[in-house]
Amino acid sequence: MKxxxxxxxxxLSAILILFVLFMPSFIQSKVDSESYEDWLTPDxxxxxxxxxxxxxxxxxxxxxxxxxxxxxxxxxxxxDNFGVYVDVEVLKYDDAKQRMSQGEMPDVVLFPSGxxxxxxDKLEVLKDNDTIRDDVQESAIFEGxxxxxxxxxxxxxxxxxxxxxxxxxxxxxTGINYSVDDIILMADGxxxxxxxxxSEFCNPGFSLVRAISNSDNSDYRWxxxxxxxxxxxxxxxxxxxxxxxxTSAQTQSNYxxxxxxxxxxxxxxxxxxxxxxxxxxxxxxxxxFSVCSLLxxxxxxPETQESLKDIGMFKxxxxxxxxxxxxxxxxxxxxxxxxxxxxxxxxYEQVRERWSELMNRCNNGDVEAxxxxxxxxxxxxxx
Numbered sequence: 164m165k166x167x168x169x170x171x172x173x174x175l176s177a178i179l180i181l182f183v184l185f186m187p188s189f190i191q192s193k194v195d196s197e198s199y200e201d202w203l204t205p206d207x208x209x210x211x212x213x214x215x216x217x218x219x220x221x222x223x224x225x226x227x228x229x230x231x232x233x234x235x236x237x238x239x240x241x242x243d244n245f246g247v248y249v250d251v252e253v254l255k256y257d258d259a260k261q262r263m264s265q266g267e268m269p270d271v272v273l274f275p276s277g278x279x280x281x282x283x284d285k286l287e288v289l290k291d292n293d294t295i296r297d298d299v300q301e302s303a304i305f306e307g308x309x310x311x312x313x314x315x316x317x318x319x320x321x322x323x324x325x326x327x328x329x330x331x332x333x334x335x336x337t338g339i340n341y342s343v344d345d346i347i348l349m350a351d352g353x354x355x356x357x358x359x360x361x362s363e364f365c366n367p368g369f370s371l372v373r374a375i376s377n378s379d380n381s382d383y384r385w386x387x388x389x390x391x392x393x394x395x396x397x398x399x400x401x402x403x404x405x406x407x408x409x410t411s412a413q414t415q416s417n418y419x420x421x422x423x424x425x426x427x428x429x430x431x432x433x434x435x436x437x438x439x440x441x442x443x444x445x446x447x448x449x450x451x452f453s454v455c456s457l458l459x460x461x462x463x464x465p466e467t468q469e470s471l472k473d474i475g476m477f478k479x480x481x482x483x484x485x486x487x488x489x490x491x492x493x494x495x496x497x498x499x500x501x502x503x504x505x506x507x508x509x510x511y512e513q514v515r516e517r518w519s520e521l522m523n524r525c526n527n528g529d530v531e532a533x534x535x536x537x538x539x540x541x542x543x544x545x546x
Contacts, residue, residue: 210450211246214270214458221256221275222317222364222437223409228474229253233273235470240461247454256364271455273314273441273462275364276302276505277512282310286442287452295463299479302505303440310442311508314462315476317437318430318495319370321346322404322414324396325425327354331402339494340430343371343378350403358391360406366436366515367405368522369540373434373504376537399424405431411491412475428491430498434544436506436515438479506543514543 218233220226230253237249252269254262256278268285279285288308292300295312303311321341323333331354336345350357359367396404397417404410417423441462443455461467468478472485475492477499484500486492506514518539524532 206245208244208247208454208457210448210454212248212451214247214249214455216249216251216271216273216458217259217269218251218253218273219256219259219275219278220253221278222439223362223407224317224439224474224476226253226255229273232470232474236461236467237458240458244454244457249458268444268446270447270451271441271443271458273439274311276436276438276440276508277364277510277515279508280510280512281305282442282509284445286310287445287447287456289442289456289459292460292463294465294480296479296481296503298503299438299505302438302508303442305507305509311440312442312459312463313479314439314441315471316435316439316479316499316503317408318435318477318492318499319365319367319405319407319432319437320411320495321429321431322396322406322410323349323427323429324399324402324404325427326399327402327424328427330354333402335427336429339497340374340432343374346403354402356391356395356401357403357405358393358396358401360393360396360404360410362407362409364437365407366519367407367431369436369518370431370434371405372522372533372536373432373540376540377432397423407437408475408477408492408495411495415491428494430494432504433498433502434504434540435499436511438505438508439476440508504540504544506540514539 216233216237218229220229230251233253234251237251241247241249249271256275259272259274259278272286282305288310289312291309292312299313299316300309303309303313328349331349331352333349336342341349346357349355361367391401393404393406395401404414411426411428414423414426418425441459443452443459447455463480465480465482468480468482469485471478477492477496478485484493484496486496518536521532521536521539525536
């Protein structure tokens with residue numbers, strides 16, 4: 164068949180005429196459509212402007228680590244909330260306390276347990292977030308109202324020097340923790356010894372008291388005679404260290420860098436007071452509060468909680484474990500995932516001081532102090 168150039172020319176001319184006649188009205192209909200306007204103008208949040216956020220450090224997570232984690236979440240929040248900008252400051256516990264005492268107050272605050280004596284007139288009441296575990300959320304309820312969301316947890320564990328353990332022919336436990344009787348025998352035995360890694364704001368002794376209260380052994384004085392300095396554990400002179408998740412991470416890091424020893428890590432009890440919370444400060448209008456509440460909720464989203472693995476912390480929501488393949492944190496994560504024994508975060512600074520005094524009395528053989536400590540822990544914590 165011969166190519167008919169004349170017919171082709173007529174066809175193309177007709178198409179061009181139709182395009183000129185009808186395309187402008189089609190384009191205009193799309194310009195006027197709601198979907199096009201939505202593409203040009205993103206959804207507006209209820210309030211726009213600059214927010215301030217303080218991230219207060221009060222347990223073993225470094226300022227730089229917390230700063231990077233918080234800023235990554237804030238950046239995502241800013242992208243999703245057009246016209247809202249968040250200024251982030253990471254502050255030490257005492258520095259943040261001082262600035263608040265001088266009248267400074269951020270819009271949103273991440274804080275550790277004990278930072279607020281009372282939330283009344285300082286924090287806004289928040290709506291229930293059903294992704295957060297009830298047993299963890301209980302620790303931020305004051306007079307029946309939710310004043311903060313738990314964001315992350317740290318945990319206490321038993322770090323075992325495997326070199327000394329092999330020499331003492333110590334077998335690993337059948338589960339995720341040694342019994343109190345086992346800990347006593349190991350500490351008192353060949354190649355033994357125990358210490359407490361009492362870093363600032365860390366209280367591993369309370370975790371041990373909780374373990375004793377759940378056991379048949381009521382010998383609470385043995386650690387007074389056995390406990391050594393943490394530096395001795397670091398120097399490969401002790402078998403056991405009762406410490407935090409950071410102790411486990413640091414011990415393994417030292418070994419990998421050729422400056423330490425192989426170690427294994429086990430749970431002690433479900434007690435932890437190393438919890439970070441987020442709240443919105445009081446005194447805002449409804450629109451600004453709604454945006455601050457959105458920011459607070461962004462710290463407990465499933466995606467954010469998964470990112471806690473990047474900083475070696477534990478989740479506060481029901482989901483798959485983070486550390487199934489990580490010897491440093493697996494046992495502690497397992498026990499905290501099944502239950503928690505957490506003191507209420509409001510007023511805990513004074514509670515912690517009183518409990519520490521009772522612990523000192525326990526070390527001197529004061530039976531009454533030990534019983535008082537057990538009763539106060541049961542009254543303050545939520546099993």
